[in-house]
Amino acid sequence: MSDRMAVSRRHLLKTTSAGFGSLALASLLADQGVAASGVAMPGNPMPHFPAKAKxxxxxxxxxxxxxxxxxxxxxxxxxxxxxxxxxxxxxxxxxxxxxxxxxxxxxxxxxxxxxxxxxxxxxxxxxxxxxxxxxxxxxxxxxxxxxxxxxxxxxxxxxxxxxxxxxxxxxxxxxxxxxxxxxxxxxxxxxxxxxxxxxxxxxxxxxxxxxxxxxxxxxxRVKHVQNTRLDRTSQRLQLDLMQSLNRDFLETSGPDSSLEARIKSFELAFRMQSEMPDALDLxxxxxxxxxxxxxxxxxxxxxxxxxxxxxxxxxxxxxxxxxxxxxxxxxxxxxxxxxxxxxxxxxxxxxxxxxxxxxxxxxxxxxxxxxxxxxxxxxxxxxxxxxxxxxxxxxxxxxxxxxxxxxxxxxxxxxxxxxxxxxxxxxxxxxxxxxxxxxxxxxxxxxxxxxxxxxxxxxxxxxxxxxxxxxx
Incomplete structure (x- = not known):
């Protein structure tokens, strides 16, 4: 690769910072369930028009x-x-x-x-x-x-x-x-x-x-929704290590939808421990x-x-x-x-x-x-x-x-x-x-x-x- 074509990671982040900011904002709005007109896009879910059913x-x-x-x-x-x-x-x-x-x-x-x-x-x-x-x-x-x-x-x-x-x-x-x-x-x-x-x-x-x-x-029931061996702090540390390894692999290997889904599923499984048992407690x-x-x-x-x-x-x-x-x-x-x-x-x-x-x-x-x-x-x-x-x-x-x-x-x-x-x-x-x-x-x-x-x-x-x- 020539010098003119080579782009450092620092330079890339610096020159695309506005774009990353927009992505972050879109993610925040989506997480809060903010309705807006437009087309639902991956990573930026939203209704096309005001919904009557949630x-x-x-x-x-x-x-x-x-x-x-x-x-x-x-x-x-x-x-x-x-x-x-x-x-x-x-x-x-x-x-x-x-x-x-x-x-x-x-x-x-x-x-x-x-x-x-x-x-x-x-x-x-x-x-x-x-x-x-x-x-x-x-x-x-x-x-x-x-x-x-x-x-x-x-x-x-x-x-x-x-x-x-x-x-x-x-x-x-x-x-x-x-x-x-x-x-x-x-x-x-x-x-x-x-x-x-x-x-x-x-x-x-x-x-x-x-x-x-x-x-x-x-x-x-959701199997293994509660960990009887580790407290949440220990689980979080364990999960953070595993997720960092997964993300490092993604960075070097390129897009992998199955691995990205697995990363999200691990995070959801961890968060479910706080709410799923209560939801199922009739x-x-x-x-x-x-x-x-x-x-x-x-x-x-x-x-x-x-x-x-x-x-x-x-x-x-x-x-x-x-x-x-x-x-x-x-x-x-x-x-x-x-x-x-x-x-x-x-x-x-x-x-x-x-x-x-x-x-x-x-x-x-x-x-x-x-x-x-x-x-x-x-x-x-x-x-x-x-x-x-x-x-x-x-x-x-x-x-x-x-x-x-x-x-x-x-x-x-x-x-x-x-x-x-x-x-x-x-x-x-x-x-x-x-x-x-x-x-x-x-x-x-x-x-x-x-x-x-x-x-x-x-x-x-x-x-x-x-x-x-x-x-x-």
Whole structure:
């Protein structure tokens, strides 16, 4: 290298000091959660415009709950029970089905809105005036694996960052002592870790799993969150030495995203010791709160505990919390035993969900927290299995609902046909759902991009539009 091309480290720092100052300021503003207009950039997360929601809780019903048995009342389906479907079924189906199957459960109107809700959900029904029910959801994949990845990542065939990872990447964290994205008791089936992975986004935006679906939620803990051998001062000295060695290696080897992520993860793990144990300590809650979430009942205690943990995390500034209901013995996937399976599943989640909604509302958290409920698809109005007691997968039309920040309340948006097979009015694709969620969080889905492998990627890929009709 010639003398004219050689640049000393001191000279470089001196001549670029203004640039480093700007980077430091941007980092400080991001850490404080200061909102500003502009494009979210790596290391400088911020909303594109004022957000209506600061955080989100996703209540994921693994397996695909039946919409015409829960929140999409179809009187014509009841009238035509056991008759043939009077129009063509989808060209691609998961499995053959027979005649129409009316809902085994009664519906009745609730609240000032008068929305019809199934007797499967008597507690959530009491909150119906706080719900924005989208009856016209539709996707593209009738298989669990692809559909789960689609609802979580926007893609059913490729490894892509999850919704929680995109939000963490775009907005950063409100609490540097906790992860920005936590998933409670996630299922390891049908995509597994890919459903909460950051993929090609920086690894610090991956979801932090607490427990797994096949274990009781009282075991949903962060392993080794407390060091019983060293005090914090000793740990800090130990960590500082390790981090200095890592940074020295980075300086000589050049950019290494995996090592940079590891450095950040070590720092977060150290800081989590001060706050994670308290966040997970449900014993500090009142007996009345435990009862409201159903933790005092064997049927509801497991999911109730997950919902209460979700509330404790969002009130401490965690951006995205997913709570998964995936009973490993009886999922929402009732190809047979529909009556027994859906009754058991609904009984496990109904009271805890209502308790969560009411608790968030009472604490003023529902004003800036978005709650999303749903599965990877719905079910067919035609029957499957022996004894006319099952429904097949149906991505052509299904229901999800939202509550909280920025959405209209006590409404049903969109429609499926008179039997519930296809979304037919004000259709909402999964890409549209994602675009709308990002919008509520103050993020423009067209601008929230990340360049990888020579092209720009986004959660909504090359599609998606904000559903203006559900926004306040």
């Amino acid at each position: 955080r989100i809780i996703f209540l994921f019903m693994k397996g695909g709950p039946s919409h015409m048995d829960s929140f999409d009342y179809k009187p014509q389906l009841q009238k035509d029970d056991d008759k043939p479907l009077p129009f063509d079924k989808p060209r691609v189906q998961f499995a053959p089905t027979g005649n129409l199957l009316g809902s085994p459960w009664k519906f009745r109107p609730y609240g000032e809105s008068g929305i019809q809700v199934s007797e499967l959900f008597p507690h959530v029904a009491q909150c119906v005036d706080d719900l924005c029910i989208i009856n016209s959801m539709h996707g593209s994949n009738p298989a669990h694996g692809g559909a789960c990845m689609k609802i979580h990542t926007g893609s059913d065939v490729f490894l892509r960052p999850s919704m929680g990872s995109w939000i963490s990447y775009g907005l950063g964290t409100e609490n540097e002592n906790l992860p920005g994205f936590i998933t409670i008791c996630p299922t390891l089936a049908h995509g597994g870790t890919k459903n909460w992975s950051s993929a090609f986004l920086p690894a610090s935006h991956s979801g932090t799993p607490l427990g797994i679906a096949s274990q009781p939620s009282d075991q949903a 014993a500090t809650e009142t007996a009345a709160t435990h009862q409201a979430y159903g933790i005092d009942s064997k049927v509801t205690e497991d999911f109730g505990r997950q919902c209460l943990m979700a509330r404790r995390f969002v009130e401490r500034g965690v951006r995205f919390v997913q709570v998964t209901h995936s009973n490993t013995e009886v999922q929402w996937d009732q190809h047979g035993n529909l009556r027994k399976g859906h009754e058991q599943n609904a009984a496990e989640v109904d009271k805890p969900i209502a308790g969560l909604l009411q608790d968030l509302k009472n604490r003023g958290l529902l004003e800036d927290t978005l709650v999303l409920w749903g599965g990877e698809f719905g079910r067919t109005p035609t029957c499957q299995g022996s004894g006319r007691d099952g429904r097949d997968h149906n991505p052509e039309g299904f229901t999800m609902w939202m509550a909280g920040a920025g959405v209209k309340t006590g409404i049903q948006y969109g429609e499926t046909d008179e039997y519930g097979y296809y979304a037919v009015k004000d259709k909402v694709h999964i890409h549209d759902l994602h675009a709308t969620i990002l919008h509520l969080m103050g993020l423009d889905h067209l601008k929230l991009t990340y360049q990888h492998a020579g092209r720009d990627f986004r959660l909504t890929d090359v599609a998606g539009k904000v559903v203006q009709g559900i926004l306040t």
